[in-house]
Structure formats: structure tokens, C-alpha cells
Amino acid sequence: MDSFARALPARPSVLALCAIGALAVTAIPVAAVLAQTGGEDFTVGETGRSYARLQDAVNAIGTGQGTIAIAPGTYRQCAVQEGGTVTYAASQPGTAIFDGTACEGKAALVLRGQAARISGLTFRGISVPDHNGAGIRLEQGDLTVAQSWFTDSEQGILTANDPGGTIVIDESTFSGLGNCDDSSGCAHSVYVGDYGLLRVTRSRFERGTGGHYLKSRSGQVQVAANSFDDSAGRATNYMIDLPAGSRGQITNNWFVQGRDKENYSAFIAVAAEDQTHPADGLTIAGNDARFAPDVRRSSTFVADWSGDKLALGPNALGVGLKPFEKR
Numbered sequence: 568m569d570s571f572a573r574a575l576p577a578r579p580s581v582l583a584l585c586a587i588g589a590l591a592v593t594a595i596p597v598a599a600v601l602a603q604t605g606g607e608d609f610t611v612g613e614t615g616r617s618y619a620r621l622q623d624a625v626n627a628i629g630t631g632q633g634t635i636a637i638a639p640g641t642y643r644q645c646a647v648q649e650g651g652t653v654t655y656a657a658s659q660p661g662t663a664i665f666d667g668t669a670c671e672g673k674a675a676l677v678l679r680g681q682a683a684r685i686s687g688l689t690f691r692g693i694s695v696p697d698h699n700g701a702g703i704r705l706e707q708g709d710l711t712v713a714q715s716w717f718t719d720s721e722q723g724i725l726t727a728n729d730p731g732g733t734i735v736i737d738e739s740t741f742s743g744l745g746n747c748d749d750s751s752g753c754a755h756s757v758y759v760g761d762y763g764l765l766r767v768t769r770s771r772f773e774r775g776t777g778g779h780y781l782k783s784r785s786g787q788v789q790v791a792a793n794s795f796d797d798s799a800g801r802a803t804n805y806m807i808d809l810p811a812g813s814r815g816q817i818t819n820n821w822f823v824q825g826r827d828k829e830n831y832s833a834f835i836a837v838a839a840e841d842q843t844h845p846a847d848g849l850t851i852a853g854n855d856a857r858f859a860p861d862v863r864r865s866s867t868f869v870a871d872w873s874g875d876k877l878a879l880g881p882n883a884l885g886v887g888l889k890p891f892e893k894r
Contacts, residue, residue, distance in 0.1 A: 608638045621646040628653050630680075637663040637688065645670035645677070652682040660687030660714050665702070667692040674704035674725070682709040693720035698749040701725040711735045719743040722754040728761040730786065736767045745778035745803065747829070753778035753804070760784050761811070761843070768792055775803040777829065782808040786844045788815040795834075797825040798859040804830045810840035812873050814849055822856035824866065833870035833892070837877070846875040857885025867892040 607617035609624040612634040618624040621644050624635045630650035637655065639662035647670050655676065657663035665675040665688065672695045676683070683705070690702025701722040703712070707729045716739065717723030723741045726734070736757070747753040755778035759765050762785040772780040773796040780795050780803070788809065795806040806822050822834050834856055837846050856868050867889045871877060879891055 608640060608642070610636045610638075612636055620644060625653060639663060641666050643668045645675045647671065647677040648680045648683060650680045652684075653680060654684040654686065655688060656684075657687030661689060661716065663687065664689040664691060665693075667694075669693055669695050669700050672696060672700075674701040676702070677704045677706065678708060678710065679706040680708050682711075684711040684713075685715050686713045687715060689716040689718070690723070691716075691718045691720060693722075695721070697751075698746055699725060699754045705729075705734070707732070709733045711737075712739055713737050715739045717741045717744060717756070721746055722756070722758060724757045724759070725754075726758070726760045726762065728784075730761055730763050732762045733764045734759060734762055734766070734785070736765075736770055738769045740771045741773070741780070742771075743774045743776055745775045745780075747777045747802070755779045755782045755808075758782045761786070763787065764789070764815075766790075770794075772796070772806070773799065775800040777802045777804075779803070779805045779808040781806065782810065783813065784809075784811040784843070785813060788813045788817065788849075790815075790817045790820060792819050794821045796821075796823050797828075798823050800825045801827045802829045804828070805833055805836045807835045808839065809835075809837050809846070809849075812838040812842040812844040812846040812875070814845060814847065816850040816852070817854065818850060819853040820855075822854065823859055824857075824862065825859045826862050831864060831866050833867045834888075835869045837869065837871045838873035838875075839870070839894075842873055846871070846873040846877060848876070848878055850878040852878070852880055852882060855883045856888060858887060863887070865889070870894050 607619045609621050610617040625646045625648050628651050632652040634654040636658045641664045645668045670677050675690050693700040702717045703724045705726040709732050723744050741756040744756040764787045765783045765785040766789040768791050770793045865887045869891050872894050
């Protein structure tokens with residue numbers, strides 16, 4: 568929620584970003600992910616012991632490091648990670664579903680350890696009384712999310728602040744997320760607080776139900792090779808919002824703006840709230856942006872409140888879309 572608080576460079580290559588993202592993702596132990604679970608659903612790979620409750624498996628790892636292989640099934644469970652480095656991995660990607668249950672009135676996974684890695688999980692139907700129920704609530708530490716699905720909830724991923732931390736999201740889908748139902752602010756598909764680095768690659772954002780698709784207060788962003796499909800969105804706002812400014816790059820993404828918008832004035836917004844990070848050199852290039860086929864309007868691809876020197880273009884823009892506007 569919001570209460571958490573023209574020089575033209577050579578076109579950047581997304582390949583380097585994807586390679587970096589892939590390195591982070593492959594750090595998840597493959598052997599543990601493929602481990603055969605026993606009679607219970609959550610198996611700690613390092614010990615081979617299985618548990619009926621995810622929280623018990625998390626507690627067994629404690630402040631250490633371990634991998635939990637999750638058997639296929641639909642789980643109305645949640646867990647809180649208080650320490651250590653934990654990998655949560657579906658034994659078969661897409662078959663382990665966390666449905667409708669939030670811990671501490673926050674999320675299916677509440678993370679405040681040293682690091683967490685998520686692979687192959689589905690989070691759906693998460694809602695809480697203050698309208699910001701998430702699949703993942705990250706309160707501190709590093710986070711890697713790979714090949715996971717966040718759907719039909721109030722938020723996908725919501726974080727607090729950790730300026731020394733890194734968040735990597737790769738090959739994941741965010742669908743049917745977001746709202747502005749709480750008086751203190753909106754929920755978004757992904758909302759990252761003041762982190763050191765946010766990297767989002769090869770992921771899909773679609774069918775938003777309010778707020779922004781990707782909102783980040785991180786000091787550096789690398790958003791590459793994603794699709795932002797707002798054609799079936801409802802009451803949505805920006806595709807990417809960097810409300811505090813940010814350096815880095817937004818490259819080789821695909822954007823489609825739909826008809827039903829709370830705010831259609833821009834696709835990408837830079838420093839629209841309170842600028843705490845410089846945006847000098849922020850590269851926005853190699854992207855394809857347009858309106859859905861039945862939409863006829865004017866908008867701006869990049870709206871900038873920072874006054875810093877952005878590195879903009881080239882981008883392929885559809886009819887009615889202005890490249891840049893200073894606000």
C-alpha cells in the first residue's frame with residue numbers, strides 16, 4: 568500500500584540482464600526441488616524430513632539455510648519466516664497452490680529472514696481486512712522469485728524497505744491484482760519499497776484490477792523483456808511507477824494500455840511523489856508501447872517529475888502516444 572511507504576545512448580541489450588537474472592534463479596538447489604516428498608507435503612531437502620504444515624518445515628530450518636520441496640496440492644496454509652535463508656520450491660512447477668490464507672493479516676508468505684527463494688508456486692485469492700493481502704510480504708532480506716504465479720488477490724508482492732537488499736523476479740505472472748479500496752492508499756500487482764535493486768525479467772503483468780502494475784521505490788531498477796498487458800484491466804493506473812526516482816533501465820518490454828483506466832495519462836511515471844533517488848541516466852529504450860485495438864486516445868509513454876537527464880529511446884510507440892512529457 569501507499570502508506571508503506573535527452574541524450575540518446577546506444578540501445579542496451581536485454582541479454583545481459585536476462586543472464587544475470589538466470590544466474591540468480593539457478594542458485595535455487597535443483598536436487599531439492601525435485602526431491603520426492605514422503606507421506607506429508609513439505610519436505611526439507613537437507614534432512615529428508617517431511618511435515619504436514621509449511622510453518623513446521625520453516626521452523627525446522629530456523630536461522631539456518633534449507634530448501635522446502637512442496638508436493639502438488641491446494642493449501643489453505645501460510646507461513647512466517649523469522650530468519651535464515653529458505654527456498655520454497657514446488658516439486659512440480661505450478662502444481663503447489665496457496666489459496667486464500669494470509670498470516671498476520673498480511674500474506675501467504677511473510678518473510679523477514681536473511682533471504683528467501685520462491686520457485687514454481689502459485690498464490691491466489693489472498694485478501695485481508697485492510698485490502699492489501701499479498702502472495703508474498705517481504706519485510707527484510709533478499710528475495711528471488713522464479714516461475715511463479717500470483718493471481719486474483721489484492722496484491723502479488725508487497726515489501727517494506729531494505730536499502731541493502733536485492734529483489735529478483737523472473738519468468739513469473741501477475742494477473743487480476745490491485746485495488747484502491749482502502750482510504751490510506753492503493754494496492755498494486757507488485758509494490759517494492761526502498762530496496763537497493765529490483766530486477767524484473769521475462770514476466771507477465773495482466774488484467775489488473777486497480778493501482779499500478781509495477782510500483783517501486785528502489786534506488787536501482789532493471790526491468791527487461793516483460794509484457795504489461797492492460798487490455799483487460801479495470802480501473803488501473805500506470806504500468807510502471809517509480810515514485811521516488813530510480814536509476815537503471817527499462818528495456819525491451821511490451822506495453823498495451825486498455826480502455827478502463829483510473830489514470831491513462833502515462834504508461835511510465837518517474838518521481839511523481841517524493842524524489843529520494845536520482846534518475847540521471849535512467850535508460851528507457853527498446854520498448855514497444857501502444858493502445859489496445861479498440862482504444863482511441865492520447866497519452867504519454869514517459870512522464871517525468873524529476874527534471875533529471877533520462878536516457879530515452881529509441882522506443883516503438885503506437886498512434887496517439889507521445890514519447891515524453893515533463894510534469
